[in-house]
Amino acid sequence: MKAVAVESVKACSVNPIDVKVRAKVYDDFPDYYNYVPGDDYQILGYDGAGVVEAVGDDVKDFKSGDEVYYAGSPIRHGSNAELQLVDSLSIARKPTNLSFVQTACLPLTWITAYEALVERMQVKVGEQAAVLIINGAGGVGSVASQIARHVLKLPVVITTTSRQETTDFSKQMGATHTVNHREIPAQIVKLDLAVPLKYIFLTHSTANYLPVATKVCAPFGKICSIVQTKDFPQYGTEMMAKSITFVWELLGTKPWYKTDVESHGKMLEELRQLVEKGVVKCHHTQTFPLTAKGLRDAHEMVESGGSIGKNGLSVDDPAAHGQAFA
Amino acid sequence: MKAVAVESVKACSVNPIDVKVRAKVYDDFPDYYNYVPGDDYQILGYDGAGVVEAVGDDVKDFKSGDEVYYAGSPIRHGSNAELQLVDSLSIARKPTNLSFVQTACLPLTWITAYEALVERMQVKVGEQAAVLIINGAGGVGSVASQIARHVLKLPVVITTTSRQETTDFSKQMGATHTVNHREIPAQIVKLDLAVPLKYIFLTHSTANYLPVATKVCAPFGKICSIVQTKDFPQYGTEMMAKSITFVWELLGTKPWYKTDVESHGKMLEELRQLVEKGVVKCHHTQTFPLTAKGLRDAHEMVESGGSIGKNGLSVDDPAAHGQAFA
Secondary structure, three states: OOEEEEEEEEEEEEOHHHHHHHHOOOOOOOOOOOOOOOOOOOOOOOOEEEEEEEEOOOOOOOOOOOEEEEOOOOOOOOOOOOOEEEEHHHEEEOOOOOOHHHHHOOHHHHHHHHHHHHHHOOOOOOOOOEEEEEOOOOHHHHHHHHHHHHHOOOOEEEEEEOOHHHHHHHHHOOOOEEEEOOOHHHHHHHHOOOOOEEEEEEOOOHHHHHHHHHHHOOOOOEEEEOOOOOEEEOOOOOOOOOOOEEEEOOOOHHHHHOOOOHHHHHHHHHHHHHHHOOOOOOOEEEEEEOOHHHHHHHHHHHHHOOOOOEEEEEOOOHHHOOOOOO | OOEEEEEEEEEEEEOHHHHHHHHOOOOOOOOOOOOOOOOOOOOOOOOEEEEEEEEOOOOOOOOOOOEEEEOOOOOOOOOOOOOEEEEHHHEEEOOOOOOHHHHHOOHHHHHHHHHHHHHHOOOOOOOOOEEEEEOOOOHHHHHHHHHHHHHOOOOEEEEEEOOHHHHHHHHHOOOOEEEEOOOHHHHHHHHOOOOOEEEEEEOOOHHHHHHHHHHHOOOOOEEEEOOOOOEEEOOOOOOOOOOOEEEEOOOOHHHHHOOOOHHHHHHHHHHHHHHHHOOOOOOEEEEEEOOHHHHHHHHHHHHHOOOOOEEEEEOOOHHHOOOOOO
């Protein structure tokens, strides 16, 4: 049985998906959110980092005592717990130069952004094209910017931001240009880009941003979203006129359909190396204690919409961790 | 100036797009349909076949007297005329083993289906995957089936049909399996396919078929449509759950945005060779006279929805052409 038990989860993080699953925000979401086969409840939490307690007989790559991290799975219990069972194919060793709480902030956002850019939109390394990332200072937006700039080496990575603080953060995270989220078409025209804007990644409010995305997208461009919406308007958009591709990215598709789950472990192993080499920075900004109260506070923070980067939770004293970005 | 004048259009065909442009069916279609820069009217007609009368100074590939065919362009006047000006990059020599009217039935459907399968969904030659084509006996559906089976060599090409006549025709056109359009999920489950159903091509009623397409589509599959719809329902579909790609195919995108127009000429040249080798069959089924009355009759036939394959119009005596498929 390809599973590995993690002794004492050392840290986790809270993502918008945690809040949505807890609050059952999705009116008509795939059944598998909040669904662990055989149980009538689900322990919340996706991202986690901890120490391996024991491994299944078939597991060769990990052993008791290894420090690991993972994005979790919608069909297993989550990381808001002392012990957690995870699929060994979906985990990797923790970067040595990050704390547990910093590490726990990375996997779900990284895998989501990586799948969106590399697998769904199939952006090529060194492609002479621009990408626009909606909500550059958000959790997924800030790792997507780094993947676009430092892994895929795109010449132009535009993000949307709203105030000086988020603009500064997004530029640290890889944005070559930022535009105000309310003035996207006009400000992008002003940039007078030398390469076509072929890729647009919606990490926030699909319904609001889809029409404007079709306006600025190049013909035959691709738009990817991770935020559910009830329907897509087509009239009044240029989706058909430009033969645009729209694609959903959902981290849960692989674990639910049992397809290529090992790619999650591989992506996190690649991420470990990139972090250790200093190519990728952690977007952790704030630490809460990993307690019932800390989880409530972190959920409230995410629900407020004002977060920059990622909020982590740690079993250790939060004061000992500081901030990844001061 | 890269243009070539065609002396006396010898034949044309009527496609659903001709009917929609004439009847202004599209409530909110791209401005460029029915739009010839500088003129306040547009001569109807896309597909055409005829003889070159004269060429522009820059044109090297064609000369007066050449027999050619083409899909036309939304920003030029159409083929329902005696003389027509076309872009030399978008034309090719007529297959020697087809009549003008048979030839004129091919280009718009072929380019649309080719762009949909090869460029938009990026199906690979010999891929171990299945494709589902909605409306297998239609103009685009019947060439798409041939591209999928004989050019891309997919092992499984499923089409939807409704009656014995359309089922027989679709099988002649490359379908390896047919299913009734009202019983798609159940009949596809029964096929017990050995390869994943990764590609779905909607050539009819996007609004009706999108939800059922998401049910039968494999995770990470792709759905392409050529039929405009006001909006896409997302709730109640499995588009997000399966991280499905949706992409529009519109032949007019290249000529309107002046992008890669020469690909249309190249596709038709490849098609000429495939037709002459007998790999691809013409889907022409019926001939009308190329007169005002003949055009009205052909438009009525297409509007009725009962067409099989393609209806062509010829300046010669229709009785002399017979049917490509008896």
